[in-house]
Structure formats: C-alpha cells, structure tokens
Amino acid sequence: QKEVEQDPGPLSVPEGAIVSLNCTYSNSAFQYFMWYRQYSRKGPELLMYTYSSGNKEDGRFTAQVDKSSKYISLFIRDSQPSDSATYLCAGRGYGQNFVFGPGTRLSVLP
Amino acid sequence: EAQVTQNPRYLITVTGKKLTVTCSQNMNHEYMSWYRQDPGLGLRQIYYSMNVEVTDKGDVPEGYKVSRKEKRNFPLILESPSPNQTSLYFCASRWGTGVRNEQFFGPGTRLTVL
Numbered sequence: 388q389k390e391v392e393q394d395p396g397p398l399s400v401p402e403g404a405i406v407s408l409n410c411t412y413s414n415s416a417f418q419y420f421m422w423y424r425q426y427s428r429k430g431p432e433l434l435m436y437t438y439s440s441g442n443k444e445d446g447r448f449t450a451q452v453d454k455s456s457k458y459i460s461l462f463i464r465d466s467q468p469s470d471s472a473t474y475l476c477a478g479r480g481y482g483q484n485f486v487f488g489p490g491t492r493l494s495v496l497p
Numbered sequence: 498e499a500q501v502t503q504n505p506r507y508l509i510t511v512t513g514k515k516l517t518v519t520c521s522q523n524m525n526h527e528y529m530s531w532y533r534q535d536p537g538l539g540l541r542q543i544y545y546s547m548n549v550e551v552t553d554k555g556d557v558p559e560g561y562k563v564s565r566k567e568k569r570n571f572p573l574i575l576e577s578p579s580p581n582q583t584s585l586y587f588c589a590s591r592w593g594t595g596v597r598n599e600q601f602f603g604p605g606t607r608l609t610v611l
Contacts, residue, residue: 395537430501430587430602431540475539484530484555485600489539 390414391478393488402497406463408474410488413457416480420452422461423475425490431475435461466495499524501603503588509609510578518573518606520588528591528598529571530555531563533584534605540587546571547594578610 391412400406408422419438423431435450437443443450451460459476473490501522510516522529530545532555542555546565560582562574571590575582588603 389539391539393539428605430589430604432602433599477540484542484545485540487532487540489537 389489390486391476391488393476393491395489395491397492397494399494399496400466402466402468402495404466404495406461406466406470406493406495408461408463408476408491408493410459410476411457412459412478412486414478414480414486415457417478417486418481419479420450420459421477421479421485422448422450422459423477423487425473425475427472434474468495468497471495499601501588501590501601503586503603503606505606506604507607509611511611512579513577516575516578516608518575518586518588518608520571520573520603521569522571522588522590522601523569524590524592524601525568526590526592526601527568528593529565530589530600531561531571531573532587532589533557533582534587535584543573543586578608580610582608583610584608 393410421436422434424434425431440454447464449462471494473492475490477485477487479485504519531543532540541557544563546552586606589600591600592598
C-alpha cells in the first residue's frame with residue numbers, strides 16, 4: 388500500500404465549479420500536510436500546508452484534514468481555467484521527509 | 498529572482514554513459530533534495546543534503562550519487578544509467594526542515610536512457 392494515495396484523474400469540470408480533490412494516507416506519524424500545484428512542464432509549487440485537523444482557507448482554496456480517517460481534501464471554489472494543473476498532496480512527520488501522492492490532473496474548461 | 502535551476506532540461510542518453518544533472522539555488526538554502534517523478538508513483542526522494550558535505554539517502558537512491566561541495570550546488574550523478582532511470586527529475590531546496598520552510602522546486606530534467 389502506498390503511503391499517500393490519490394485518484395489520478397483526469398478530472399474535468401466547467402469554469403466556476405467547486406472542485407474537490409482528495410487524498411488518503413496510511414502513516415500515522417504524519418503531522419503536516421501540504422498541497423502542491425504542478426503546471427505542465429514545471430516544477431511543483433506549494434499551494435497550502437496545514438498541521439492539524441480541520442479547515443484552512445486561503446482565497447478560493449480550502450484545505451481540510453481529518454486525521455481520524457487519514458483523509459486530506461482540497462476544495463477550489465469558482466474554479467478557473469488557470470487552475471488546470473496536477474495537484475499533489477504530501478505528508479510528513481516530525482523531522483521526516485515529504486511523502487507525495489501521485490497527483491490528480493485537473494482540467495477546468497472555459 | 499529567487500530560483501532553483503537545473504541543467505540540462507532534456508537529455509537523451511544511452512545505457513552506461515555517465516551523466517551529471519546540475520542543480521543550483523540562489524536562496525542560501527541549507528537543505529536540498531533530488532526527486533524523480535514517474536506516472537502513478539508521484540515524487541520519490543532520491544537523495545537529500547542538510548548542508549555542505551552532508552548527504553543522505555532518500556527512498557530510491559540505487560544507481561545515483563550526489564555531492565554537496567558548495568551550499569548552492571547539488572549535482573546528481575548517474576555513473577552507469579539504465580533504462581529504468583528514465584524519468585522526470587526535480588531538484589528542490591528549502592531553508593531548513595521546519596514545516597513552514599517552503600520547498601522550492603526546479604523546472605525539472607526529463608531524462609531518457611535508451
């Protein structure tokens with residue numbers, strides 16, 4: 388079993404839709420969780436991080452962590468074509484290295 | 498501009514021909530890493546370095562070498578490349594190991610080993 392799992396997609400939605408991206412993880416030592424966005428032919432860039440269960444909001448993006456079920460979500464409101472990218476979730480424990488999921492490819496259609 | 502640079506961006510080579518992928522960062526970061534990205538497997542860490550002359554293995558180090566003689570540079574060396582090392586490689590750097598220390602990735606090097 389991979390430590391972090393994601394549905395690879397592709398996920399296609401119309402512009403303006405609410406997008407829900409999800410990950411599950413198996414390592415109970417994970418304390419911190421991150422979402423990265425990766426555009427085609429580019430390196431990943433950090434979108435959001437959180438270190439506790441609950442929600443964290445940043446503009447149109449909301450990250451949600453449920454440690455009891457080992458479930459991580461990223462919600463994108465009012466999705467835009469510029470949000471079309473691959474979204475990677477990652478987890479890490481104290482002093483540990485990052486473990487990334489395989490990514491979900493998202494297409495937002497105009 | 499703060500950035501991580503990698504060269505070359507694209508490389509096609511043959512089995513057994515030694516190659517080096519360079520990585521350089523201009524942010525005075527202590528921590529640098531190399532990852533490979535493969536479809537369905539995500540990013541997997543190859544090697545990392547916590548400072549000059551300090552390197553350690555990541556999750557998939559076999560067939561790779563690294564060195565950290567200067568803080569800004571962290572080259573990845575494939576002494577005898579094989580086709581299973583065909584992948585997309587990313588160098589990354591961050592200030593330290595704290596969670597708030599954002600990890601910056603380079604643009605990637607697409608390597609094909611024939």
